Amino acid sequence: MAPILFTRGAPSLDIIDQEGLRDAAQQAFTKDPGGTFAYGTSVGYVPLREWIAEKHGVDVNQVLVTNGSMQADAFLFELLVSPGDDVVVEAPTYDRTLLNLRQRGAKVTAIDLQTDGIDVDAFQTLLESGTRPSLAHIIPNFQNPAGYTLSAEKRARLLALAAQHDFVLFEDDPYYEVRFEGTPLPTMLSQDENNRVVYASSFSKTMCPGIRCGYLVGPADVIAKVQKIATNTYISPNMVAQSIVNEFCRSGRIDQSVATVRVALRERKDALVNALKRELPDAVYTAPQGGYFMWVELPGVSIEKLFPVAKEHGVEFVKGSDFLLEGGDNAMRMAFSGVTPEQIDEGITRLATAVRSL
Structure with a gap:
């Protein structure tokens, strides 16, 4: 896998x-x-x-x-x-x-x-x-x-x-x-x-x-x-x-390149939002209007504990605590720029399976 x-x-x-x-x-x-x-x-x-x-x-x-x-x-x-x-x-x-x-x-x-x-x-x-x-x-x-x-x-x-x-x-x-x-x-x-x-x-x-x-x-x-x-x-x-x-x-x-990147990123953001709604309906996030990232919080879930389990299920993210001086244990950064919509859908399905296994 x-x-x-x-x-x-x-x-x-x-x-x-x-x-x-x-x-x-x-x-x-x-x-x-x-x-x-x-x-x-x-x-x-x-x-x-x-x-x-x-x-x-x-x-x-x-x-x-x-x-x-x-x-x-x-x-x-x-x-x-x-x-x-x-x-x-x-x-x-x-x-x-x-x-x-x-x-x-x-x-x-x-x-x-x-x-x-x-x-x-x-x-x-x-x-x-x-x-x-x-x-x-x-x-x-x-x-x-x-x-x-x-x-x-x-x-x-x-x-x-x-x-x-x-x-x-x-x-x-x-x-x-x-x-x-x-x-x-x-x-x-x-x-x-x-x-x-x-x-x-x-x-x-x-x-x-x-x-x-x-x-x-x-x-x-x-x-x-x-x-x-x-x-x-x-x-x-x-x-x-x-x-x-x-x-x-x-x-x-450069203008053509930017246009291509924008279209792809919007598709990938939409795929991430749709997959989260379906697989992890309790997730808290604000969908971005651009860029590469979305901050996702999973209330009641320890990301520190989830991280190695998610990796076993074939999905990786960056822990929210990496971006803070303190706190962030229920948050993660999801970068959607480097994965296709199909990979995003499958990745969130795997992530949800890992969350349930906890």
């Missing part, structure tokens, strides 16, 4: 534009072999940097392209977070973010995530109590792991709080393009009038995970400091990958 994996937040091979990536690679190698095969500079492949700047309506010196958005995160944390610094995150939040911040010795405060984003009232209360975070990490669209989206009202309030209390609002936004329902909301970056937002995104979710290409957009002085860290880290990032991404974006194939 082949395992069905709800574990990885990545598009499956069948929805990746393999032909388009091959064409983009050929164009990159042919059009600009010098720029593609050389070391380059620490800000990234210059034409791609220019494309990103144009996309976000910013000056090119506000952009830095990295080897994946996780490296962008790590560079920003290295610049802004020192041991003992207060940092605010969502609860739950991406497990690697928690790991990185704790390794830096940050004092992490996790504020509850609601279905329309972080509890801004609780955040404001924390700030008014005297806590002075150097940074607040927010995943605004189809949050990893919960799948929730930050409302327009809360975006405006966070921008005001960042300006008032002088902290960096880190808008970590790799899922923005993969909305399959509802109306897109403007980024906080596009509404920032006080230079408090640093924005990160990635091409892994719209092109392919293996491309490992992400970027930061922010105030020019912040990006210049991050550039120094990048220079000392690797001289330059992967020029071959970034040149391919540049050709893929400029050819328009």
Whole structure:
């Protein structure tokens, strides 16, 4: 029995534009072999940097392209977070973010995530109590792991709080393009009038995970400091990958790729919701409008006990407790991006059998 994996937040091979990536690679190698095969500079492949700047309506010196958005995160944390610094995150939040911040010795405060984003009232209360975070990490669209989206009202309030209390609002936004329902909301970056937002995104979710290409957009002085860290880290990032991404974006194939991914993700989300309704009617969740993940709670079920039993039944997920400083024992993250609707249906059937066996 082949395992069905709800574990990885990545598009499956069948929805990746393999032909388009091959064409983009050929164009990159042919059009600009010098720029593609050389070391380059620490800000990234210059034409791609220019494309990103144009996309976000910013000056090119506000952009830095990295080897994946996780490296962008790590560079920003290295610049802004020192041991003992207060940092605010969502609860739950991406497990690697928690790991990185704790390794830096940050004092992490996790504020509850609601279905329309972080509890801004609780955040404001924390700030008014005297806590002075150097940074607040927010995943605004189809949050990893919960799948929730930050409302327009809360975006405006966070921008005001960042300006008032002088902290960096880190808008970590790799899922923005993969909305399959509802109306897109403007980024906080596009509404920032006080230079408090640093924005990160990635091409892994719209092109392919293996491309490992992400970027930061922010105030020019912040990006210049991050550039120094990048220079000392690797001289330059992967020029071959970034040149391919540049050709893929400029050819328009990126738009086709995003459209394909959106259609597939909506089908997979629907399959997950329908299977849960049928097999686990007591499950608690909010169906996302985009992205790769859904946060599922099973009242009265210990996920710690369920996890190994589910694995024996041929289905795997990520425990909710991995994304929290404490709690989450009845929750799990279900990634529906890398499995077909048929696999989802079978996987939830197996999961329900495992739950009943407890």
